[in-house]
Amino acid sequence: MTKMYSPGDKSRAICEHCAKVVGTTFAYRDMPFDDGSGIVKDILAAVCDLCDAVVAVPAQSVPAIRRVREAAEIPIEVRLPAPEVEILDAAALRIDPHATQRFRKAIFTYYLSLLERDPAVLEQVKRSLDDWLCQRNQQPKIPGTSRTPSRRLSFKIAPRTQSKLAFVLDRTGWSRTNLVRGVVMMV
Secondary structure, three states: OOOOOOOOOEEEEEEOOOOEEEEEEEEEEEEEOOOOOOEEEEEEEEEEOOOOOEEEOOHHHHHHHHHHHHHHOEEEEEEEEHHHHHHHHHHHHHHOOOOOOOHHHHHHHHHHHHHHHOHHHHHHHHHHHHHHHHHHHHOOOOOOOOOOOEEEEEEEEOHHHHHHHHHHHHHHOOOHHHHHHHHHHHO
16 A cells, blocks of 8 residues: 655655755645656645755655646647558558557657757758648549548657647747648658
């Protein structure tokens, strides 16, 4: 059974700031997320008795952290032709043979960061995708051929990633769907 702590309870932990094992006292604190995407207010945490830094969070505070984290994330949902989603899955499998569909988000975030940081890459992908979409729209429909199924691609991103997404959308004039397609082209 998990031990339940109360404010004022004592324990010991390693403090990164003091670089040693220190005595701690449990107290309510506000805790920012490591990635800067939000803050959890008033959670019970172990606080260093020497420097007053939060050094540990007991299991009983994890549900509060999870609720705030989920609220801070922004959903992304697009429909793509199945072959394009399969490209992301193949890339994930190549990077990690045990990767699940959740790894799609990591791939998307990585390539989105490249687009946001490097204007030359952004322009190159923009031209390539615009040309590809133009060619695709000019291809005649062949009667009797089967339609390509589509797949839903969905994940949640942090607010910081959302700002990168907004920047790239603003610079390209793309829809979210075409931005994801641009990432697929890069992959």
